[in-house]
Amino acid sequence: MRSSLGRFLFAAVALLLCCATAARAAVLGIDYGSEYVKVSIVAPGRTPISIVINEISKRKSTAAVAFTGGDRWLAEEAMNYNARYPQRVFTRLRDLLGKDASVESFAEYLAKYKLPYKVVRDADRGTARVVSETGDEYAVEELVAMILQYAMKIGEGMGKGQIKDAVVAIPPYFGQTHRYSLYDAADVAGLNILAEVSDLSCAALQWGVDKDFNQKGTWTIIYDLGATSAGAALVRYSTFEGKDAGKKKQHGQFEIKAVKWDESVGGEDMDMLLVDHFLAEFDAKHEPSVSAFDSPKAIAKLRKQVRKTKEILSANKEAPLSVEGMHEDVDFRSTITRKDFEALAKEKGIFTRAAGPLKAIVESLADFDITLKDIEVVEAIGGGTRVPGVKKALSEALDGRALDFHLDADEAVAMGAGLFAANMSTTFRMRKFGAADAAPYALEVDLGKGPEHDRKTLLPLYKRFPVRRIVSVANATEDAKFTVYHADPELLPPGIVDAKVAEFAIAGVQDAMKKHDKVGDIKAHFAVDSSGILYLEKAEYAVEVVDMVEVKPPPPPAPKKVKTDKAEKKEAPKKNRSWFSGGKKKGEPNPKADDAKADDAKADDAKA
Ligand SMILES: Nc1ncnc2c1ncn2[C@@H]1O[C@H](COP(=O)(O)OP(=O)(O)OP(=O)(O)O)[C@@H](O)[C@H]1O
Ligand SMILES: [Mg+2]
DSSP states (O other): OOOSTTOEEOOOGGGOBOOOOOTTOOEEEEEEOSSEEEEEEEOTTSOSSEEOOOTTSOSOEEOEEEEETTEEEEHHHHHTTTTTOGGGEEEOGGGGTTOOTTSHHHHHHHHHTTOOSEEEEOTTTOOEEEEOTTSOEEEHHHHHHHHHHHHHHHHHHHSSSOOOEEEEEEOTTOOHHHHHHHHHHHHHHTOEEEEEEEHHHHHHHHHHTTOOOOTTOEEEEEEEEOSSOEEEEEEEEEEEEEEETTEEEEEEEEEEEEEEEETTOSHHHHHHHHHHHHHHHHHHHHOOSSOGGGOHHHHHHHHHHHHHHHHHHTTOSEEEEEEEEEETTEEEEEEEEHHHHHHHHHHTTHHHHHHHHHHHHHHHGGGGTOOGGGEEEEEEESGGGGSHHHHHHHHHHTTTOOOBOOSOTTTHHHHHHHHHHHHHSSSOBOOOEEEEEEOSSOEEEEOSOTTTTOEEEEEOTTOEESEEEEEEEEEEOSOEEEEEEESOGGGOOTTOOOSEEEEEEEOOHHHHHHHHTSOEEEEEEEEEOTTSOEEEEEEEEEEEEOOBOOOOOOOOOOTTSOOOOOOOOOBOOOEEEEOOOOOOOTTOOOOOGGGSOHHHHHHTOEEO
8 A cells, every 4th residue: 555655645636625714825737838838727706727728819828938139929919020030939849948048959859849049158167058140048947937927827817816836747857957947947937846746647647537447457558749859758656555534545546657658759859750741843933043952931831831730630641731931932832741741740750750759668567467458558649649640650669459548638747736826825625636746867976885885776767756765874984975877877858968867975974973972873854846956854863862861760669569669760762862963055956755654764764
């Protein structure tokens, strides 16, 4: 039976109870995708959870910021400037977050998606700064903050009063640095992130929250193909026993058992191959003085139209393309068949790569002693799963089995994030449902001991969080340095060059030794919070102290028994005392790991 560690308790949608009094009552679920932002809201007095409609009555908004003529524009208003001033419109910012701007893959990303704006490396932090046409520089976090503020604003348009709290859905491959950067952006935006939860886990909650499960368990696979990434998760739903109004009751829960992804393939790759195809056709047909490939404006106009063409091809065998004044004042008209589009996609291996994460999950089933027959549903979400060629490749990865589309492909993640948020806010009372995200990367800690600096597992792969881990160094006589690393450097998060995650210096050991005239153990209390962020909660130096205490003589014996006048001395039980502690640094995100039970922390104790 699982302990209650790290379990969040959720509401079935129909059972959300709202408290209308709190001023900051409404909470948001924000699906901040690389292309679109979708927002759900849980607010007193509304239907339990609903998708936020933006200022132009759309249920999703392009994640874009533009600066023109001294003004700032967001979302669709920003996109209105894309054809005229493509260098002034910043998109795909989420994908730049937390990455080292000097790595090759960073420049490759900008080139691959033909992003025309300028990016420089922040000298201190290594991350990206985006340069506007006027030469003003913005940290990526600042621009992401503007998108988050936009999400808050449209949320407030539907809620009552100011909204400050949200769960933000993130791609499953986000590592520590990406997660930190998103917190930084939220700080700038004035948004309180309740948790950063993987897209796939949000969708898993949305799928399971209104269903009943048995102890035997139900296995599902959730697959997502968005604009720039593909991901798949193996999810197990079951029950746990809890109490409701003092009575024992079975509640539903899910666990993420495995996660796979490819952060380099998505719907946008299909757009780009159509862009290249039509640019070449334009040049061949109209022979412009400057190649259309060298015109950011032509590319911006074309990419807007090929999106439509691609989406028409999902339901039709042939689709038209029309771009007015595409380049050098020439209108461009063409058509493409689905067959030709699929041939182009196959040439680049796009469908096969998109199916890669699903294939990897299917291959991992044997680790859990199950086969595809044991999987109840394979839910597909994300706009990219509407492409027939993708569906076919996914079905092949499932030995011919068809995908399930019970969830709303566009909105499942935002709705799931809203459910996570409602649970974490104190405003809503709900029926219990256990859910927790899982670590996408295993972490190890080097305790700085021994010639080889042996590393201990700190966070196993797919460990659910929040969680606490205690790491000990026995008989420590010197200060120590604990260094946390990615356990599998070949699986570093995208844009991260260093396998080292963090370094923690533990000081004061000799003072503590002198003070108590004893050698003790260092105990470092690590925690991973509900956003998957690792930090050192506190460090202790623990020495064993034996206190001698006088115990009163036993009570006088009962009459008729032999009398004794001999006093007894008892040794007090041995106890450990701790003297110094580190604690969380100011400004670090608040870990929700307080939910964690001490028992679990002990169980996870990794001793040196
Ligand atoms: N009917 C359709 N046919 C083909 N592609 C579609 C269709 N509808 C949406 N898409 C594509 O889906 C992609 C957007 O999907 P989605 O909204 O899931 O992405 P996102 O969440 O912003 O991105 P990510 O999950 O990668 O961060 C775009 O490339 C879009 O063109
Ligand atoms: Mg998405």
